[in-house]
Amino acid sequence: xxxxxxxxxxxxxxxxxxxxxxxxxxxxxxxxxxxxxxxxxxxxxxxxxxxxxxxxxxxxxxxxxxxxxxxxxxxxxxxxxxxxxxxxxxxxxxxxxxxxxxxxxxxxxxxxxxxxxxxxxxxxxxxxxxxxxxxxxxxxxxxxxxxxxxxxxxxxxxxxxxxxxxxxxxxxxxxxxxxxxxxxxxxxxxxxxxxxxxxxxxxxxxxxxxxxxxxxxxxxxxxxxxxxxxxxxxxxxxxxxxxxxxxxxxxxxxxxxxxxxxxxxxxxxxxxxxxxxxxxxxxxxxxxxxxxxxx
Amino acid sequence: xxxxxxxxxxxxxxxxxxxxxxxxxxxxxxxxxxxxxxxxxxxxxxxxxxxxxxxxxxxxxxxxxxxxxxxxxxxxxxxxxxxxxxxxxxxxxxxxxxxxxxxxxxxxxxxxxxxxxxxxxxxxxxxxxxxxxxxxxxxxxxxxxxxxxxxxxxxxxxxxxxxxxxxxxxxxxxxxxxxxxxxxxxxxxxxxxxxxxxxxxxxxxxxxxxxxxxxxxxxxxxxxxxxxxxxxxxxxxxxxxxxxxxxxxxxxxxxxxxxxxxxxxxxxxxxxxxxxxxxxxxxxxxxxxxxxxxxxxxxxxxxxxxxxxxxxxxxxxxxxxxxxxxxxxx
Amino acid sequence: xxxxxxxxxxxxxxxxxxxxxxxxxxxxxxxxxxxxxxxxxxxxxxxxxxxxxxxxxxxxxxxxxxxxxxxxxxxxxxxxxxxxxxxxxxxxxxxxxxxxxxxxxxxxxxxxxxxxxxxxxxxxxxxxxxxxxxxxxxxxxxxxxxxxxxxxxxxxxxxxxxxxxxxxxxxxxxxxxxxxxxxxxxxxxxxxxxxxxxxxxxxxxxxxxxxxxxxxxxxxxxxxxxxxxxxxxxxxxxxxxxxxxxx
Numbered sequence: 001x002x003x004x005x006x007x008x009x010x011x012x013x014x015x016x017x018x019x020x021x022x023x024x025x026x027x028x029x030x031x032x033x034x035x036x037x038x039x040x041x042x043x044x045x046x047x048x049x050x051x052x053x054x055x056x057x058x059x060x061x062x063x064x065x066x067x068x069x070x071x072x073x074x075x076x077x078x079x080x081x082x083x084x085x086x087x088x089x090x091x092x093x094x095x096x097x098x099x100x101x102x103x104x105x106x107x108x109x110x111x112x113x114x115x116x117x118x119x120x121x122x123x124x125x126x127x128x129x130x131x132x133x134x135x136x137x138x139x140x141x142x143x144x145x146x147x148x149x150x151x152x153x154x155x156x157x158x159x160x161x162x163x164x165x166x167x168x169x170x171x172x173x174x175x176x177x178x179x180x181x182x183x184x185x186x187x188x189x190x191x192x193x194x195x196x197x198x199x200x201x202x203x204x205x206x207x208x209x210x211x212x213x214x215x216x217x218x219x220x221x222x223x224x225x226x227x228x229x230x231x232x233x234x235x236x237x238x239x240x241x242x243x244x245x246x247x248x249x250x251x252x253x254x255x256x257x258x259x260x261x262x263x264x265x266x267x268x269x270x271x272x273x274x275x276x277x278x279x280x281x282x283x284x285x286x287x288x289x290x291x292x293x294x295x
Numbered sequence: 296x297x298x299x300x301x302x303x304x305x306x307x308x309x310x311x312x313x314x315x316x317x318x319x320x321x322x323x324x325x326x327x328x329x330x331x332x333x334x335x336x337x338x339x340x341x342x343x344x345x346x347x348x349x350x351x352x353x354x355x356x357x358x359x360x361x362x363x364x365x366x367x368x369x370x371x372x373x374x375x376x377x378x379x380x381x382x383x384x385x386x387x388x389x390x391x392x393x394x395x396x397x398x399x400x401x402x403x404x405x406x407x408x409x410x411x412x413x414x415x416x417x418x419x420x421x422x423x424x425x426x427x428x429x430x431x432x433x434x435x436x437x438x439x440x441x442x443x444x445x446x447x448x449x450x451x452x453x454x455x456x457x458x459x460x461x462x463x464x465x466x467x468x469x470x471x472x473x474x475x476x477x478x479x480x481x482x483x484x485x486x487x488x489x490x491x492x493x494x495x496x497x498x499x500x501x502x503x504x505x506x507x508x509x510x511x512x513x514x515x516x517x518x519x520x521x522x523x524x525x526x527x528x529x530x531x532x533x534x535x536x537x538x539x540x541x542x543x544x545x546x547x548x549x550x551x552x553x554x555x556x557x558x559x560x561x562x563x564x565x566x567x568x569x570x571x572x573x574x575x576x577x578x579x580x581x582x583x584x585x586x587x588x589x590x591x592x593x594x595x596x597x598x599x600x601x602x603x604x605x606x607x608x609x610x611x612x613x614x615x616x617x618x619x620x621x622x623x624x625x
Numbered sequence: 626x627x628x629x630x631x632x633x634x635x636x637x638x639x640x641x642x643x644x645x646x647x648x649x650x651x652x653x654x655x656x657x658x659x660x661x662x663x664x665x666x667x668x669x670x671x672x673x674x675x676x677x678x679x680x681x682x683x684x685x686x687x688x689x690x691x692x693x694x695x696x697x698x699x700x701x702x703x704x705x706x707x708x709x710x711x712x713x714x715x716x717x718x719x720x721x722x723x724x725x726x727x728x729x730x731x732x733x734x735x736x737x738x739x740x741x742x743x744x745x746x747x748x749x750x751x752x753x754x755x756x757x758x759x760x761x762x763x764x765x766x767x768x769x770x771x772x773x774x775x776x777x778x779x780x781x782x783x784x785x786x787x788x789x790x791x792x793x794x795x796x797x798x799x800x801x802x803x804x805x806x807x808x809x810x811x812x813x814x815x816x817x818x819x820x821x822x823x824x825x826x827x828x829x830x831x832x833x834x835x836x837x838x839x840x841x842x843x844x845x846x847x848x849x850x851x852x853x854x855x856x857x858x859x860x861x862x863x864x865x866x867x868x869x870x871x872x
Contacts, residue, residue, distance in 0.1 A: 037423070043423045043426070043427065091603065091607065094607060095606070095607075098610075100422055100423050101369045101422075101423070101426065102606050102610070104369070104371075104423060104426055105559065105563065105602060105605075105606050106602065106603055106606040106607070108371075108556060108559075108599075108602060109598075109599040109600070109601070109602025109603040109606065110599065110603060111599070112556070112595050112596065112598055112599030112602065113595075113596050113599035113600060113603070114599075115592075115595060116592040116593065116594075116595035116596035116599060117592075117596060119591075119592040119595070120591065120592040120593065120596070228552070232430055232431055232434045232552060233431075233434075235427040235430055235431050236427075236431040236434075238427065239420070239424060239427055239428055239431065269442060272438040272441075272442070273435045273438045273439065276431050276432060276434060276435035276438075277435070279428070279431055279432075280416050280432070280435075283416045283417075283419050283420070283428065284416070284419075287419040287420055288420075
């Protein structure tokens, strides 16, 4: 059996794939955080809870309404996005004139509420969500066995990230978003409804989180705490990448997932902390982040 | 109408007390005396362990508020200093047989040292990033405690002996421990009060209110920030280490991010940037937890609701509102 | 100076004002900057706001378009009271705004900058017409907006509001920091716009430039209008004006 540095290639590529999958979630989540932060100047602490909501909405659709994976992949993000729209309109919009830290505190509170409600209703242990029939099984590649669903997660995440990037960089709406990120008052003075743009952006950012949650449901179990665990790592990812660049957020997310996977092979004890260690190193060397503009 | 011309509008300040006038200083002295008197009579009405818990968390919140209210720095990872100190003190007392005062000193030192390392990293970024970095570093500390051989994993360090203070006074008696905790608490509170009203504290406030101007006046802002961070982490460590003796226990709960959130909540409820707010916040929060403990996840939900309500309607906190009403800093 | 003659084409005195500012007060945070500014601009007129640095000219413009934090008084556009409107609705009354420092977006290309402001009224210039007016912009259409020279950025800032159909233009120091040849070109553009029927309110430091384009000059000092000078009388009032401006 082929080995690399004494590790079977099979195991290595398996962990790399898992790393890519985690990286997919990091990428989608940090992308959403970056888009929201860019325009609203708010760090959305509820992002993890909204990711968890995506997974739960998919689970509920399946178990209460018999709606399967494919429709859920669309419905759950839309639902999470609409809940975000409501949240922005009712609560977050009141904070734009205040110090940024209040946005963090408010969304932290919202995250506690959402997590608590789901834990109350579903308990703290995970609920299973089956892989859709079309994506079950796998392919035997020369160097590894590739479970189809895992391959799909990576492909779908990449596609969504790239589509988001294109939408922001190449469309009219994206131009409004970029311009308003730079100077919202002027864009508003041109007759653009910036408050609406803020609402839609927040809704879109959290819909991305919901989408990641649906993708995650069959890989990880559906669990009220799944968002709390990941969001802190995603914060570190965002610090490492810097929030100035959309492409930077995507690359950093996937890259760090892979690094985490590699560490799991060669030094399993360090896999939970490696991203935080990298964050510390980046802060020492390049405080603004790898893709960040200096503040 | 939503005004998003936030670039030009001055952002709302964290409410804070100004320099204490002679008038206010007299009021503060009276409150200190009243507080001491209250601590003398309270054990006749309430469980000493409950009171000690409140004091430990109040001290934790005071430490946190020193950083947020006077340094303008929102740390979202203060559980790291609280919890690591708690582990250090518990381990030293149980395994090495340290006397309580030495174990607590060690815990305080561990909190401060960790604060020095994490603080030096975190102050390299500002605002929101600072908060995210402190949270991420604290999560690293959490995983360390989860995996390290000496923390007892999920069980934590249990059955910590309370031992004899200075080798003389037996703290296994709740009343003796109560007196000790009360002295530590009042002493630390007085220390923080001195710090806030010292030239160092004045410089901190200047940096908090306008960092570029403070720098142009010759203050080395990052040194001040690091110093207050280390002070705050040390005091959080003092609180955590003391807590380890009260409950004879150090667990993962103490280093978990939710603990970091709780201390933010205490300070927010009581009033950021007030001297006595964190005490009130800790009392309210600990009481709330005690009554709601039986309802499971409802504690989290209610904490979340309190966060939201405080941020939207009640940013000055209880003591901040009272201070505004009587027009004196508290 | 033949262009100056063109600029003095009279505006019918009876016309109802397109823009009417009355008793306008404005604040930056806590500081009270405008103390009851009042003046009118008639359709087709070019009016400049003159005054020293910090007199409140830019603030007046910002208050009119509605991006000042707090304002009070009356601003009407075509008779519609706009004082309580958010800036996006004021823009939709047909007002185009060129801010101080031009406000070119760094993350947008020149073409994207040009097409960013939405149409607020029918009858704006087409992209082709704008490119004819400012050929440089077409050549650099794909470049990053802030990579343009200062003069090109100013053309971009003016060009992008001509597309929107706005007929009332608020220009904040369009000549600031530009080379004389560029200032000439901007002057020609403004006179052309006037003949096309645009109404322009212009903030200027440079009254020599203002003289070549404007019908009237409104002098502001310490947040109040202290004088109004018709362009024809400018030379006669030169001494007084120089005192106002401290030059």
